[in-house]
Amino acid sequence: MGITPDAILPAAIDESVRKGELPRLHAMRLAAEKARKVESEWNGAPAFILAADTVVALGRRILPKAADDREVRDCLKLLSGRRHQVITAVALVTPEGKLRTRVALTRVSLLRLSDAQIAAYIDSREGVGKAGGYAIQGRAEMLVKEISGCYSNVVGLPLALTVALLEGCGHGR
Secondary structure (H helix, E strand, C coil): CCCCCCCCCCCCCCCCCCCCCCHHHHHHHHHHHHHHHHHHHCCCCCCCEEEEEEEEEECCEECCECCCHHHHHHHHHHHCCCEEEEEEEEEEECCCCCEEEEEEEEEEEECCCCHHHHHHHHHHCCCCCCECCCCCCCHHHHHEEEEECCHHHHHCCCHHHHHHHHHHCCCCC
16 A cells, blocks of 8 residues: 554454444444554554454354364355355544544355365464454465455455545545
């Protein structure tokens, strides 16, 4: 994007799904909470604070960020041969303290996966820590049948949307 951040700070928040929370609202809430958390801890001059959260959803169901091989397997078995949504919410706190959010939605269809394909992907260790148990920018790209929407959204940050949000709020690259 041609932007070098002044700092990259973690935003330790509770990322649990609230009862009845839909995928889009969940992603928006987490991105906004992350941005506000960093804002509250930022000790520098007024700044643009950017945060994002990506959710993989099968209908209304939010899949986890796979913590281990079992969760990667469970996610891939659920997604096998099906179309799902990847939703990324981007939140920006402006130097004036205003919060702006945008959401990107990409539809991804995976091939019908064999147990051997799932086992090989698990062995790669790429899916651990990833929403929905896969990382499209790695070996999982071979498992994708079709994608409709922004590729960089599935990777984790919709670049064109993020640049437009920053520029729309006065950030010059």
